[in-house]
Amino acid sequence: MDNQLNKLNPIKIIYISVIVPILAIFTALIISSVVIILSGSNPLIAYSALAEGAFGNLNNWIETILKTTPLIIGGLGVALAFRGGLFNIGVEGQIFVGSIATVIIGTTLKAPAIIHIPLTLLAGVLAGAVWAAIPGYLKARFGAHEVITTIMTNYIATRIITWSIGVNGPLRKTTSFVPETNSLLDTARLPLMISDTRLHIGIVIALILAIVVYILLFRTTLGIEIRTVGLNINAAKYCGIKVNRNIVLIMAISGGLAGLAGAIQVMGLSPYNFTAGFNVGYGFDSLAVAVLGNINPIGVVFSAFLFGAMDAGARLMQLRAKVPVDMITILQGLILMFVAANQIIRGIYRIQIQDKKADKVNLSQGWGGGSK
């Protein structure tokens, strides 16, 4: 089937995998600009501001990177679960739980940075992992559908945490009107890559993780097990893979990544604490990033960067062109649409070459649909 693909020469393959997405983004921008004009603003100003806000100067680059970091890690979490045939909508809650665990260890434990930082990160990972393992266990043990349970655990997490930093909450910073926790001790904060900027080493962790997850999925025996469970549970049982254990494990890893995303946000960004309104929305953005990245760890990095840049650039776009931030959401929606349905783009721009669609993972397997 994909032997036509093998016939494609490298240039054409690059052409497909680079030009098409770029054209998709371009088209999305055109369409959005119509909306901007209708609302009485100037798309050129808006977009130049958007670009400058994302890449204009060192600080803007840094903001882009900071926005990208949690999206990469969260996106990896979602993608990995999808590979294992699980639909983890619970990332939002897992990020929250991770952040809180980070706060607890980061504010209480007394230790030198070399020990404190890893432990605090670990706390985030473990918390997220455990929190995600619960839906995993419920699915393995009772067949409770993870889509429901993860939605539920989202609400449970956010509400309990809201309470914990709320009025008289146990984690509430006592010397503050604000619903926030104490700030992490200096020993628990991520070191900066460039001093006097906000750029912490989170991005390095994220990129390393992307590679790790790639290797995990495609170069390890565990990866084979995960993907087998994802594609054909019966075959997995037939060749002796412990399916239930794997389901819990996959959710745990996925949630661990989410938790880590939360931890890095708390440990990397001043004022190094958790407040109401912190990390809101990363969960669902991670879902978008994962699918835009074709649930491939490397793809996730690029899509996360795209989303991150737009989120960062949004500031200047509002400031300069008075275009509401919601424009970004529209843009992201359109881009996702055109990249996924790239036949539209091929149609518009008359691109003949066929795309490869080898090992197309069916994201919707969690439904009991998907593989036969």
Place this chain on the structure above:
Amino acid sequence: MKNNNIEPILKIENITKRFPGVLANDRICLDLYPQEIHCLLGENGAGKSTLMNIIYGLYTQDEGIIYVKGIEVEIKNPIDALRLGIGMVHQHFMLIPVMTVTENLMLGQEKTTGLKLGKLSKLDRSTVSAELQELASKYGLSVNPNAYIEDLSVGEEQRVEILKVLYKGAEILILDEPTAVLTPQETDEFFNILKLLVKQGKSIIFITHKLKEVLEIADRITVLRNGKTVGTTTPKETSMHKLAEMMVGREVLLNIEKGQPKPKEKVFEVSDLSVMDNRKINVVNGVSFFIRAGEIYGIAGVQGNGQKELVEALTGLRKAARGNVKLLGNDVTNEDARSLTLTGIAHVPEDRQKHGLVMGFSIDLNLILQTYFQSPFSNLGFINLDSIHENANQLVKKFDIRTPSIFTPVMSLSGGNQQKVIIARELNRPIQLLIVNQPTRGLDVGSIEFIHQQIIVARDKGVAVLLVSAELDEILSLSDRIGVMFNGKIVTEMNTSEADRAKLGFYMAGFSDEKMFHKE
């Protein structure tokens, strides 16, 4: 009955069909006369299903003309086909498991009662199931109209498929490998039905891989190879060997001669084993048998007498309720699949696509599903792609798996080749016991010959083989000892020398008294 001055009811001229990279049908001609049973033969991938799908309007031909009753017709979709009185029973069943027989029957041509609200009126199940029973009794195809398909045996499903076609008023019946999944008894029944149908005025195109059947039932036979018509003949003019040669294009050994078994020590011993099915009913009760190194123990039996659950219990896919299993003297009862694999059990499962393969994985990965965690394929949890590819290349050569490359997803392999992938994987590691379940279902003579040889080779290497099959020929030609399974028990055991079709069939049908048998 057919003499060439009546015109054919269905005439196909120079049908050509291309798929990306494949010329599936190449200028194929075929004509079907009224009240004729026309057999279509060919290897896996020869183009039979494609041709039939074209006639039935599922695919449209690139070139060629179809005439029905002498009139040129254009068949754009199944509706057209049905309107022209063409009905088809598909190779892979086209029934909806979660629906009842009645619902499956009415689907597409629903009868309704009460207010006429078009597609929103109330389904008239009772009438349809009445009609169904009438039809069923007319052709002796008994089924329970309200049963859910998922609860039926394959044999029953087959009947439903045929009823479906008849119900839709087909005059021309296309049957694509209908007997691939039937037991001898069921097949005999089935042939009676076909004869009845023909008497009733129907005409039938019948696809199969089983030459004996062809000679038994066909009025005329057409053979395809690589999408081309090799020729058309009649049972009188031809023989099994001739047919096989036409199909494959070379000499084929139909019953492989195997050397005398040299059984050694007991390798595998099952005693008093009982197993429950998903509904928690004992479907295997108190089964005991043993297999020695270097012999093939065949379990014959009509499907649904507990073979499935028995095999699952022996391979760690299901827990046994009672009894125990010994491999090389040590107890392996209810060990999980992985540790059984490691103790040297190989398993060729009944359903190749459901259990045996990950359809989305490429061939090379499917070839290491049982061993991916062992060296050389992995060390310290990391996999070693080079050795995986090397392994794949070797096996593809050794087991002659026809594929563009080892990176092709097995999804796009023919069933024959898919089965070879499994056999290759299971036989290519040190094993004590080989458990094979329906190893050649739906495969063409070429593939069957090859797979049978592989099993013999394994035996002669000193492996103990458990062969479960509903194909009596397969059992008889491969096994050294035979046990017949009926109703969850092994009702009798015999050496192959003492066995023949009639005798086995007798026990499979549930009789047990020797004298009765001789009275027969």
Place this chain on the structure above:
Amino acid sequence: QPKSSETKQPVQNENSTTKVEEVKECKYKIGYVSDVGKINDQSFNQASWTGVEESAKLLGLGKDCYSFIETTDSADYEINIRSFVDEGYNIIVTSGFAMGAITRQIASENPEVFFIGVGQEQVNENFEPDPYPNVVGLNFREDFGGFLVGALAGLMTETNVVGGVFGCQFIPPVARYEVGYYNGVKFVNPDAKVINVYHPGSIDVCFSDSTFGSETAKALISEGVDVLYGAGGLTANGALITACNQGAYVLGTDMDQFVTLPEVKDCILSSALKDIEEGVVGVIGTISDGTFGGGDVYAPSSLAPFHNLDGAIPQDAKVLLEEIAEKLYSGEINPCTPFEGSNPNTFCVPIK
């Protein structure tokens, strides 16, 4: 960083077209950073923004001399404020107590920029006053406003059951409104029943779940509530509209919701006004006439006009409300001492 504030040309206002060069001609550049939540929340955030727009008009600033950033993640407070500084804005309004600390920090680093923190008390870690010269904290006694509408509710109810629908409990101003309201009712009508409901959700929903507000209002009305108070952005709005449709009197919050929420104009008695708009305009005024001095400004939160229902409110009630207002400002009444029967979770920060 370009300091365009130094360039002293007056502006030909309004009819300035959108061209980036124009920015240089701004006498002042006013930036506004919203709290997590929407600018047009018909409440808190919107009021501050309207204030900015107003002053811009008064100062005759061009379209490019004032702008906003909507905060979507509390991790962005800092960078959002800083981007205005970097863009050479010299008056920056940050809205919401949550930005208090970071506003002060950035202010201290940029002494030449004026900062106005809405709902941000200029105190240090130990709640001791600690004014910066270039920051004004614009604060409100939400508990006063709550107390006044509470009193009004207590006077107007016929079923003797009044209710309230509130946003996040953990947002101090909301809590202050709630307890003020409760105590206000009890003050004028001790045996009236007060049923207050908060949204149980987290920050991303508790101010924007208007459907919840509406459903809750229905429940309250069926409990006999005939005067309903709403404080909590869109959640509260949902409650007010529904209560109004079901024939109850309603009371608004922050802005005069007779204006901002036309749906309720025929049943809104008044609003617990905290005139952020006025406040912002006032403080920015002090900048232009050079009288700006850092520290806290405490604007009392008062009653909005009765508008259409002016006739429905008995004269003596109006008088009583006047008196209560007096007593509140004079400190005779403290609306904020949690007492027997008030919500035990209530958190009501006493201010000086």
Place this chain on the structure above:
Amino acid sequence: MEINLIIGLSTLAIIKAAPLVFGALCGLLGERSGVINIGIEGMMLISAFTTFLGSALFNQWTGGIFPTNLSLLVGLFCGIASGALIAALHAVLSIHYKIDQVISGTVINLLAVGITNYVANVYIDPTHLSGVGVFPTIPIPILSDIPIIGPILFSHQPMIYLMFILVIFMQYLVFNTPMGLRMRSVGEHPRSADTVGIDVNRTRYINVILGGIFAGLGGAIMVLESVGRFQKLMTSGRGFIALAALIFGRWTSNGALGSALLFGFSEALGVRLQFGDLNHIKVIVIVSGLALLGLGLFLLIKKIKEKEINIKKYITILILIVLGFTIMVGSNYIKFPSISIPIEFLGLLPYILTIFVLTGFVRRAKGPAAAGIPYEKQ
């Protein structure tokens, strides 16, 4: 008193359930025919938005000369139409372009939030466009006078009645009509549907778009029978809860209603407990007793159906029932400390209860076999 409490809670439960039910029915049509829909949230949000715009603008342009209800009906129409339209987008993306249905759903969610917020910011809020009211409550004559049942079921706003009617109708449609039969066949085994001449993709288009109409109703009811105007993000996750209710209800209309009601009820309880007149601990105890009792009875019936012979199982079930019952009765005689549980925890009831029920009652729910897989003819 007790009675009024029950009535109050049940009524509120139904009101809260309604948008969820409409959302679930949207998912039902799509997924039964093989098209997964995680975009319900977005569809409902857009519809709420257009419903408001439709009614408000119609009222504005006609200078309010027409009766309110007419404007509302115009709004309703716009809501339904836009629901169908955005569903059509989902259909084109996932059926014609065969992009993964999860992606298509995500796209819709993103676009919905973006567009509605954007337009609200640049148009609705600045112009103070105002809603024109809501549908009145219409008690059904006679029926509404029946004690208890009357107030709970028969004195609602029109769309609530519509909701009940549609649930019954959909149950009939899916399992007793040619349309339903074809819908399910296409969702379970499209190829076999194809072989009997059913146009798989056409069937899917029709169902997905019809589903959009339900999403439209779900969005509309929030505007037309609750809030009375559009407010940003007013769905606040109800679309996802609706999805949960659908799966929870095992892809059946009745099941969805049941789970939505369970949801509404527990959420209502969470609100009701804030009124301050109930003893939180006691209520929680009673509810958990109720849950145990329910679980026990459910399992009992199930096991009897399955002709379970194992006595041990029955004993455990019996224990469950007795335990639940004693807890419920006993709670009346115990003096509970009047601790008031934090609001956030009261808000957790629905989610915890769902998980409990899910693990206790529902167990393995298997979706339509072909859901999520685009259909390739060759």
